[in-house]
Amino acid sequence: MDIRVSDILQMKKPHPCSGREFLVMRAGMDFKLKCIHCGHEFMAKRSKIEKNIKNIVRKEL
Numbered sequence: 448m449d450i451r452v453s454d455i456l457q458m459k460k461p462h463p464c465s466g467r468e469f470l471v472m473r474a475g476m477d478f479k480l481k482c483i484h485c486g487h488e489f490m491a492k493r494s495k496i497e498k499n500i501k502n503i504v505r506k507e508l
């Protein structure tokens with residue numbers, strides 16, 4: 448799955464704050480994501496993230 452820094456991930460499962468969109472801050476074996484709704488940043492394993500992705504939004508430059 449092609450996921451890049453600055454992509455926005457729309458997830459199947461919402462964050463506890465009810466937000467479903469997360470900004471990719473770092474991509475690799477582990478991902479660093481930021482919840483756009485509440486601003487919380489967290490690390491998560493790539494495999495776990497990929498299973499939960501509903502859609503990827505990329506802003507074309």
Ligand SMILES: [Zn+2]
Pocket residue numbers: 462463464465466482483484485486487
């Ligand atoms: Zn949140």
